Amino acid sequence: MVTGQLAVWLNIITIVILAFVIANLTVSAIVSLLTQKFISLQVKSRKIVLWLLVILPWLTSIFVALVFLNGYTSATIFEAELDYAHWHHMSVFSSLSWHGATLIIALIFTLYILVKKLIQLKRHHQDLAQLTSFSKPLTRGVFEIELAESSAFTAGFIDKKCFITSGMLKEMTDEEIAVILGHERAHAKMNDPLKKWLFSIFTAFFIPSLAAHLKLHMTLAMEQAADNAVVNNDITSTFVASTLVKAARLNALYSPVKNNELVANFGADVLEQRVYFLLGQLNLKPVNKMLTVVLVIFILAVCFSSIDGVHHLIETVLSH
Amino acid sequence: MQLGEVEKLVLQYLWQHKSADVKAVFKHFEKIRGGSLNTYQSTLDRLYKKELLSRHKVTNAFQYQPKVERYELIGQLIRSVTSDFVTDDNSLVAAFSSMSADFNEEQLNKLESLIEAQRIKLAKGN
Numbered sequence: 117m118v119t120g121q122l123a124v125w126l127n128i129i130t131i132v133i134l135a136f137v138i139a140n141l142t143v144s145a146i147v148s149l150l151t152q153k154f155i156s157l158q159v160k161s162r163k164i165v166l167w168l169l170v171i172l173p174w175l176t177s178i179f180v181a182l183v184f185l186n187g188y189t190s191a192t193i194f195e196a197e198l199d200y201a202h203w204h205h206m207s208v209f210s211s212l213s214w215h216g217a218t219l220i221i222a223l224i225f226t227l228y229i230l231v232k233k234l235i236q237l238k239r240h241h242q243d244l245a246q247l248t249s250f251s252k253p254l255t256r257g258v259f260e261i262e263l264a265e266s267s268a269f270t271a272g273f274i275d276k277k278c279f280i281t282s283g284m285l286k287e288m289t290d291e292e293i294a295v296i297l298g299h300e301r302a303h304a305k306m307n308d309p310l311k312k313w314l315f316s317i318f319t320a321f322f323i324p325s326l327a328a329h330l331k332l333h334m335t336l337a338m339e340q341a342a343d344n345a346v347v348n349n350d351i352t353s354t355f356v357a358s359t360l361v362k363a364a365r366l367n368a369l370y371s372p373v374k375n376n377e378l379v380a381n382f383g384a385d386v387l388e389q390r391v392y393f394l395l396g397q398l399n400l401k402p403v404n405k406m407l408t409v410v411l412v413i414f415i416l417a418v419c420f421s422s423i424d425g426v427h428h429l430i431e432t433v434l435s436h
Numbered sequence: 437m438q439l440g441e442v443e444k445l446v447l448q449y450l451w452q453h454k455s456a457d458v459k460a461v462f463k464h465f466e467k468i469r470g471g472s473l474n475t476y477q478s479t480l481d482r483l484y485k486k487e488l489l490s491r492h493k494v495t496n497a498f499q500y501q502p503k504v505e506r507y508e509l510i511g512q513l514i515r516s517v518t519s520d521f522v523t524d525d526n527s528l529v530a531a532f533s534s535m536s537a538d539f540n541e542e543q544l545n546k547l548e549s550l551i552e553a554q555r556i557k558l559a560k561g562n
Contacts, residue, residue, distance in 0.1 A: 239516070240517060242438045244517055245438075246438065247510070250444075252495065259497050261510060263510050265511060269514075355549045361544055365542060387547070391551065395554045425542050
């Protein structure tokens with residue numbers, strides 16, 4: 117049994133975990149309901165909304181814990197705070213209870229995610245270094261890989277590199293190569309590889325199928341932003357779209373069509389959406405700010421009102 | 437998979453010469469970059485352990501051959517670096533035609549027709 121200041125902090129961390137789980141479930145329910153709506157948002161708005169959704173459980177849980185701590189350590193700011201934001205036995209923490217188990221499970225899970233992501237990052241850097249050593253520089257930040265397969269991509273967090281295979285250089289015209297490299301440089305400029313990695317860390321705390329949806333939406337938004345960055349007075353959006361389809365056709369020559377229904381549909385959605393976007397056939401709207409604020413307040417309210425209830429509910433099943 | 441500078445050079449040599457023993461490798465690199473016979477023996481061992489080379493004994497010495505071709509190794513590295521962000525957590529890259537390999541001919545033809553229609557529409561508008 118832990119008492120005193122340490123117990124307060126351990127209880128606060130337990131509150132953070134409970135609030136995180138409640139906020140995560142609420143965000144998951146919202147994402148499940150609105151997933152098709154995201155696609156009709158403007159690219160910039162969509163990116164902001166996606167970041168907000170994955171960060172919201174963290175922000176909400178920290179905010180809720182701070183309010184609980186404030187309610188315990190000082191006079192309450194709001195009358196209502198005492199009704200909702202209270203935690204029994206704040207200065208006593210029993211490690212051999214569901215509180216202790218919750219802390220340990222959350223800690224192990226978080227460590228698992230972080231270690232997994234860091235190992236992935238290390239492997240990625242090693243493979244990237246290896247790939248760079250097998251490629252030759254074309255221009256600043258652009259490397260050619262001698263390979264018949266058709267591919268172009270950008271990787272690296274700080275020292276960003278754009279790669280294009282000799283197969284793609286051979287099959288594409290100079291104008292098409294300008295589009296491809298312009299697209300890759302846009303990814304590099306927008307720090308997309310780093311953002312993708314960070315986004316994947318946040319989504320790892322959601323159930324896998326939902327995380328896949330969120331990542332798909334982010335990928336699409338990033339690709340559309342990079343496609344759009346290439347369009348200028350000399351390069352039309354229809355030309356970018358036709359280059360994209362030509363590259364897809366070349367990719368299809370070397371990669372077998374995947375049988376996974378989910379993947380195939382996702383793939384179809386992404387390429388089609390990118391082409392429709394470039395052709396101006398999507399009626400994209402800005403995010404409804406009022407609705408976003410209402411949703412954030414709703415998630416906060418759900419957390420505040422549920423913590424005490426969840427606490428009691430757990431203790432009806434498990435002994436304190 | 438991390439390859440050292442000498443490992444890469446030896447691998448390049450074997451990709452060109454298909455098969456060689458340590459003496460042949462040493463003889464080739466002795467003139468270009470120096471090093472001892474042991475250096476190349478341990479390099480060949482490491483490449484064998486990394487499963488990049490196969491070997492068989494001819495009289496008293498091992499003959500080494502590349503187990504993977506250059507394009508296969510590079511293909512593996514590209515796949516590892518560009519694994520799909522949605523289906524596999526390993527992707528930290530932004531690819532030009534990401535996820536477009538999952539398309540069939542019909543879908544691509546449909547998109548091409550759509551682009552052509554838009555092009556004609558824009559040309560008429562101008």
